Amino acid sequence: MRSLRHYRPRDLSLALLFAGAILLTEAALSQQPSSAPAAAPSVPSAVPTASATAPQPANPAEPARPAPSAGTDLGKGAGDIGEGVGKGAGHMGEGLGEGVINLATLHPVAGVADIGQGVGAGARDVGVGAAKGTGKILKGTGKGIGHIFRHPHKPRQNPPPPQAF
Numbered sequence: 001m002r003s004l005r006h007y008r009p010r011d012l013s014l015a016l017l018f019a020g021a022i023l024l025t026e027a028a029l030s031q032q033p034s035s036a037p038a039a040a041p042s043v044p045s046a047v048p049t050a051s052a053t054a055p056q057p058a059n060p061a062e063p064a065r066p067a068p069s070a071g072t073d074l075g076k077g078a079g080d081i082g083e084g085v086g087k088g089a090g091h092m093g094e095g096l097g098e099g100v101i102n103l104a105t106l107h108p109v110a111g112v113a114d115i116g117q118g119v120g121a122g123a124r125d126v127g128v129g130a131a132k133g134t135g136k137i138l139k140g141t142g143k144g145i146g147h148i149f150r151h152p153h154k155p156r157q158n159p160p161p162p163q164a165f
Contacts, residue, residue, distance in 0.1 A: 070147065073140025077133040084129010092122035 068076070095118010102111030 070140040070143035073136050077136030080136060081129050081133030084126050088122035088126035091125055092118050094118055
């Protein structure tokens, strides 16, 4: 096996370039594309119309959706935490890959900047996912404890009659 002294700098650069390309490809494949179509921006009119100022009646044909259960909140909270960690890892990998490429091509300042940006974006994604997920988990836990103690979510419509002593 040859030591690193026997390799030419071009060989090392190509090896690091391919390693960075593999990291970027894996990060791109791990991110799911958004299939939601972009909504057209609404342009507010200068003159309000009668339909814009009139109150809209509630549609009685559509039943109101029930509030999500405690288990749903816990599951969605765990999903948000996982999503934040996944996005953060993708951004960190992307920044690391770009930084390695710049370091390999002898651009150390740009390489360190790319690595720092990737780590910063990844940390932001992890923090946002953890905060959203923790909030949903706490909400679901509160609902679960409320169900255990039969805590009513709504005030009673007909309070019990007063008792005579």
